[in-house]
Amino acid sequence: MNLSVDLAGVTLKNPVMTASGTFGSGQEYSEFVDLSRLGAVVTKGVANVPWPGNPAPRIAETYGGMINAIGLQNPGIDVFVKRDIPFLRQYDTRIIVNVCGKTTEDYVEVVERLADEPVDMLEINISCPNVREGGIAFGQDTKAAETITRAVKEKAAQPVIMKLSPNVTDIGEMAKAVEAGGADAISLINTITGMKIDIHKRTFAVANKTGGLSGPAVKPVAVRMVYQAAQAVKVPVIGMGGILCAEDALEFILAGASAVSVGTANFHNPYATSEVVDGIRAYMERYGIEDIRELIGAVR
């Protein structure tokens, strides 16, 4: 039985990855899951310099999900390269570095810095709803998205995944724009901008007022967008948004995702990533599917 998938020339042993920002650089969850079981570890977003992120409270639980406004706290590329890449190299898994920035130059600086590092792919986050400058501004405008994709691709030594925002009218157009800019793959969805109000304190539940909604609550929106993106472009699509279990992951794969990321589910169940791998295998056995690639985009 074959579970391996190909993402822009990079082979993953299975289609299950971690969603950026929910899994650190793997260290914390390595106490629960053997990282070598995963198709890839996608790291927390890293910028050219350390970012402090937003004030607390940074998260709030919502019905079937959560909102977060972490604000991309990260140690900067120098510490990341020295500490996190060597840690991940201990495992037999693919390393995908999620990159964030405020300006095109910020992104490019990180990408250049990673050119000689043993990382397999880059995921460019142009869709974080929680930082004022940069991020989502690139992800809500087709021209800006295409331009930054091109700028990153020019300097990137590894295949580039562009991570799209669901906070747009037409996801197909956004997918086409980054494909036109040269993206090797597309991942979606990042979080949906949301808000929670504490009716007793009469204030916003997270200090940043708005935050990004994630978790199973958003899954139908994510599956729809993955389907639309997969219909719109030829490059592989990585699906995420609310995957709790293998059944959820299979919805994305059937809708057209070549791989999936597990995010918020880790907080609910630290074994989630590994259980999704097992569950996909069990499903394939049950239905006599020899190759996972038979399932990718099988529902049209």
Next chain:
Amino acid sequence: MNLSVDLAGVTLKNPVMTASGTFGSGQEYSEFVDLSRLGAVVTKGVANVPWPGNPAPRIAETYGGMINAIGLQNPGIDVFVKRDIPFLRQYDTRIIVNVCGKTTEDYVEVVERLADEPVDMLEINISCPNVREGGIAFGQDTKAAETITRAVKEKAAQPVIMKLSPNVTDIGEMAKAVEAGGADAISLINTITGMKIDIHKRTFAVANKTGGLSGPAVKPVAVRMVYQAAQAVKVPVIGMGGILCAEDALEFILAGASAVSVGTANFHNPYATSEVVDGIRAYMERYGIEDIRELIGAVR
């Protein structure tokens, strides 16, 4: 203690209304709830002629919500005027008629037909994701939204509520557009386009492939959009999306909604609308709030 609110000159005894399409024309739920307890009944969308709607299955349950693709089945304005308005006139509540159409002319025809009828307000649905023509096309483009608002306003005898789609990049711009077109009020959110896949049958869970996501899962998105719309315009905003209980309704009110609609919750609890009224009153008592208007938009 005052619970009454003013919507474009129409006084509602309390801010609790029903969400279009979830409550029929009130008849079915009148077995559970005294309609005279509600601020208003908003009817299922009605068009100039009967619409058959979409094939079944039309709905699917999702985590903390549901998707629907009813496709605006309705008996057409003639039967509606003869049967549903007289039924609702038996109760001491406001009547808000939700209007749908495929072309501007369709909408205008219904609006004109209602000019002499005893209805209090019109809610114009330019945001249904489940019909191919019309509907959402108006709701995803600022110019089209402004134009249809103007066309409807020209013929409308009653105050006009424009119902917006959440499937847009910038809800504030959409709100401004319909305000510029003359809208007397704005309501949001309609459903978010979503998809569910049946992994065992390997097919779409609803026949229409996509459907509209509603229920508590979407509440954080809805509260955020209501907040943004209320910040963007001066006309009153009616909030909805995932309200199960009074606490949920109060989130919308604190975010800037002058009234709220209860939709999917009716399916979970047929007494929901009435319980929301009671719960708002209990909250006001607990915190010594004399007038509900003190709460509208109190969190900024």
Next chain:
Amino acid sequence: MAKRKETARILSQESLAPGIYSMWIETEMAEEAGPGQFLSLYSKDGSRLLPRPISICEISKGRIRLVYRIAGKGTEEFAAYKAGDSIPVLGPLGNGFPLEAAENKRAFLIGGGIGVPPMLELAKRLPGEKKLIMGYRNSHMFLKEEFEHEGPLYVATEDGSFGTSGNVLDAIREHDLSADVLYACGPAPMLRALKDYASERGIEAWISLEERMACGVGACLACICQSKEVDSHSQVHNKRICKDGPVFRAEEVELR
């Protein structure tokens, strides 16, 4: 027949066959409900908001029996409940089987698979001559003994392990049975076949349909089936299974 939502007490819960459960609940709806009507059961897990429609299998004073198959997470949750637990229910819903249609007539009561249970209360209430024809997948013939008390029972099993090998129509043919009116509940292919059978023979046929439901009371227009005539509610060709049905005259509806 006022509908209501209430929290009912579970009086008993037992497994009748692999994946098939029988639950008696205590509810005043028993006084008003009839065969062919259904109740909608709510999950207590907030991730599942919509109620699950389950047909009434049996009614006795102040109690209703529901027999159901584990089909997914909701029914799995119900099956884990024990006597003494509570369960939120909405009902009584739908129209039910018309008893008067069988007056002075010979009736077939036909159930297939998880369509077997609603036939039990119907069998108990229907006076006159009736033949009970039940189709099962295999030898797990749940409710068989109960049916034997109510009239002559003909069983078909798909795997041929008991009675007629095949489906309910095979049993009718094998035993050369005939009737003037038939009542049926079961999978769509069975209902389609019975509709044809009845129309060929000019038999009046009443069938109980299924569709996914949200409100269960006729408000949301989720649960439609296509009807031959323009329907009174929406003036199109869609009947609401929850409110206009679930029981329809077979000629009234188009079966997909």
Next chain:
Amino acid sequence: MAKRKETARILSQESLAPGIYSMWIETEMAEEAGPGQFLSLYSKDGSRLLPRPISICEISKGRIRLVYRIAGKGTEEFAAYKAGDSIPVLGPLGNGFPLEAAENKRAFLIGGGIGVPPMLELAKRLPGEKKLIMGYRNSHMFLKEEFEHEGPLYVATEDGSFGTSGNVLDAIREHDLSADVLYACGPAPMLRALKDYASERGIEAWISLEERMACGVGACLACICQSKEVDSHSQVHNKRICKDGPVFRAEEVELR
């Protein structure tokens, strides 16, 4: 100290005061856990996905005691569980109170409100001279008897119904108490006041902080507090309460 998620059995559940509950659970985590660490409890209702962090109140062979206040829907669900029920828990989490800091020193153990419980296991484990100072809102002084066994206990109540009228610092002043090191858990204003008190007197202070958590293991960066020094994880001034804490040297952190 391997962290894990497991389904623990509830051994007992009782109410100690209005809205305050005590639950003993059976878990092997008891072998590894120490005072000041916490467990994260999961709701069984799928609408609530994030775990609820609850400090360890007491540890005995194979069992851990959790004392918690009903603060919302999650803790309300926990309070409804009975002995014999199961509950999913993640742990042991966080760093805990450093016992060695009190070696040959006189220690204050200070708890305020729902910050009282974690002081119990600390009191049991800390050798040497210690004074226990607990602040309650009113005469519902949960765990008071347990503390009396562990050392001299000084109580303050906000409503003056018992002991010192006021807060824990009022009790310290009233009894003219002194110490070389203090451990504290309680509401932010209390911790702020204790930080000032300790720094004025040059006392070493260890305080346990709270923030909303998602992962509980240091991966998501939700639960930060501002630290004086650049932190080693993110090279900014944010420590992760779940992983670098919840117990910090008071000077290390900025209290809002």
